Amino acid sequence: MNPTSTLSTSRPDRSLTTTDRVARGLGWFSIGLGLVEIIAPGRLGRALGLEGRERLLQAYGGREIGAGVWALSDTPAPAIWARVGGDLLDLATLAVGLRDADSEQKRNAIIALAAVAGITVVDLLTAASLTAETSERKGETGRDYSDRSGFPQGAASARGAAEGITPVDFQVTATPERAVAALEPAE
Amino acid sequence: MKALVWHGKQDIRYDTVPDPEIEEPRDAIIKVTSCAICGSDLHLFHNYIPAMKPGDIVGHEMMGEVVETGSAVNNLRKGERVVIPFTINCDECDQCRRGNYSLCERSNRNKPLADKVFGHTTAGLFGYTHLTGGYAGGQAEYLRVPFADATHIKVPDSMTDEQALFLGDIFPTGWQAAVQCDIQRTDTVAIWGAGPVGQMAIRSAILLGAKQVIVIDRLPERLSMGAAAGAIPINFEDESVVERLNELTDNKGPDKCIDCVGLEAHASGHIDSMMDRVKQATMMESDRPHVLREMIYVCRGGGVLSIPGVYGGLVDKIPFGMAMNKGLTFRMGQTHVRRWTGDLTRRIDEGQIDPSFVITHTADLKEGPGMYRVFEQKQDSCIKVVLKP
Numbered sequence: 001m002n003p004t005s006t007l008s009t010s011r012p013d014r015s016l017t018t019t020d021r022v023a024r025g026l027g028w029f030s031i032g033l034g035l036v037e038i039i040a041p042g043r044l045g046r047a048l049g050l051e052g053r054e055r056l057l058q059a060y061g062g063r064e065i066g067a068g069v070w071a072l073s074d075t076p077a078p079a080i081w082a083r084v085g086g087d088l089l090d091l092a093t094l095a096v097g098l099r100d101a102d103s104e105q106k107r108n109a110i111i112a113l114a115a116v117a118g119i120t121v122v123d124l125l126t127a128a129s130l131t132a133e134t135s136e137r138k139g140e141t142g143r144d145y146s147d148r149s150g151f152p153q154g155a156a157s158a159r160g161a162a163e164g165i166t167p168v169d170f171q172v173t174a175t176p177e178r179a180v181a182a183l184e185p186a187e
Numbered sequence: 188m189k190a191l192v193w194h195g196k197q198d199i200r201y202d203t204v205p206d207p208e209i210e211e212p213r214d215a216i217i218k219v220t221s222c223a224i225c226g227s228d229l230h231l232f233h234n235y236i237p238a239m240k241p242g243d244i245v246g247h248e249m250m251g252e253v254v255e256t257g258s259a260v261n262n263l264r265k266g267e268r269v270v271i272p273f274t275i276n277c278d279e280c281d282q283c284r285r286g287n288y289s290l291c292e293r294s295n296r297n298k299p300l301a302d303k304v305f306g307h308t309t310a311g312l313f314g315y316t317h318l319t320g321g322y323a324g325g326q327a328e329y330l331r332v333p334f335a336d337a338t339h340i341k342v343p344d345s346m347t348d349e350q351a352l353f354l355g356d357i358f359p360t361g362w363q364a365a366v367q368c369d370i371q372r373t374d375t376v377a378i379w380g381a382g383p384v385g386q387m388a389i390r391s392a393i394l395l396g397a398k399q400v401i402v403i404d405r406l407p408e409r410l411s412m413g414a415a416a417g418a419i420p421i422n423f424e425d426e427s428v429v430e431r432l433n434e435l436t437d438n439k440g441p442d443k444c445i446d447c448v449g450l451e452a453h454a455s456g457h458i459d460s461m462m463d464r465v466k467q468a469t470m471m472e473s474d475r476p477h478v479l480r481e482m483i484y485v486c487r488g489g490g491v492l493s494i495p496g497v498y499g500g501l502v503d504k505i506p507f508g509m510a511m512n513k514g515l516t517f518r519m520g521q522t523h524v525r526r527w528t529g530d531l532t533r534r535i536d537e538g539q540i541d542p543s544f545v546i547t548h549t550a551d552l553k554e555g556p557g558m559y560r561v562f563e564q565k566q567d568s569c570i571k572v573v574l575k576p
Contacts, residue, residue, distance in 0.1 A: 012557030013201040015232070020197060066469065073468040074197060074233040134564055142407030143547075143568035149415045150390050150544035159417070161539055163396035165530075166369045169286075172491055172516045173369040173442075 019129040023076040030068030037061030049101025080127040087120035190327030196234035207331035212259035215335030221348040222249035238317040247273035247313040249325025268342040272524035275311040278337035289521035349543035359527040361387025364495035367518035368443035370395040380447035381409035408568040440487035449496025450474035473500030494519035552576040
């Protein structure tokens, strides 16, 4: 019997963590926002004081959809970190828009800035948490299993113990012996 | 009863589900005493295998005691210990009579769907996609075994659960992977992936008499376990696989290459593997076939590529011209488990091999969902998890 070890986890009866669920929510949110930016850049630009920057908003939409789809994959951490970077870009863009905005646009842009700032905090916490959850291995050197040959009588005696048992329907190697046999004329 | 249930991507739960019942005369019910998490369970966990449904009981490596049999099962007695192969077989159809048990033509109850998707059906599998029957799996307290008179391996009293359990999948899978290479005593066999199936393939290649066995991975604990059996380790994060294989084979390349990785190849520094990762994450490609490409490139002309690693759908940019011109032979498929288990049971019983070497973690079934994460993230040097219901 091999030595074994057990490892307890914080919620062993469920594999999906709260962080996973938040990451998925952010993924769907990202896709939704991206679609709005691609479909209605003009309306969005007018509301936020970003007229003339429709192409930029559509490009941001593409970025949001890409990050959103990736966030729904089995490795969401890079996508959520990408969202953090995107959030900073959004904040900068909204701040630029604020400069030339009229009063209503300013009000909208300030609300948007607050919302993006809030979502940035959520993104940051989620990304950090995902990275911590998936990088528990970091620092581990890997256990040494060099005493586990699996051959109770030793590796040397195991070598070739089953030699030559390949069934006919699994024989696919062109050996010199087989080639000679095939080339020899029938008696 | 309690069971591990699939609810969606990365969402496995320890749930209460209805007890299984005898449905057909050839059925049996097994009280599961040991089961394991397989690498291919992670493909389901990551939702890369299509046609899973929320509520499906997972697990296809299991063994236990017979508690009930259908009226047509005459070769099993209550209390007998059996390992259940992951491929369900009828023993009567043309494919079963040829020994192609994983291609059984009668055991897939969703045959019309499989015929449409695959062209022709494959066998029914436990705890897997509905394309292969959607049968309840064995990470549970009890299991219904269809065609039970044919779908079982009897366990000698002398054998522990830990020694016998892997007869149901990873041992015969590694064995078939090596056997289908038709290994000669002059052969160098290169094996990608030192997970549980890779470990079994290493030992099988050695038993089958390979001159040299090489194992390629990036995790030190897995490489150390491979080296323990006599394989030469290559850590692909530290050295060039192509250069090292050429060094070890006088620039001829390995005669036989075995892919024990499958559709979730690690994104290494190679541009193709990074592209695969991006494409898979953004749903533009279903599988990450870096290992296949590398095997085609490094394999000696006229060599054999053996593929026990699971692929689920479509692979991009396979250098098929290279494979064609080098005259490579591809052998692949799910394992014809029972074709090999008589011989392998004898080899375990005689002490030639003890598959329990691969177990690194043992836990209660209720801890299973957490252990999926431990196995997925290779935490705590985890290589193989056994669960006890």
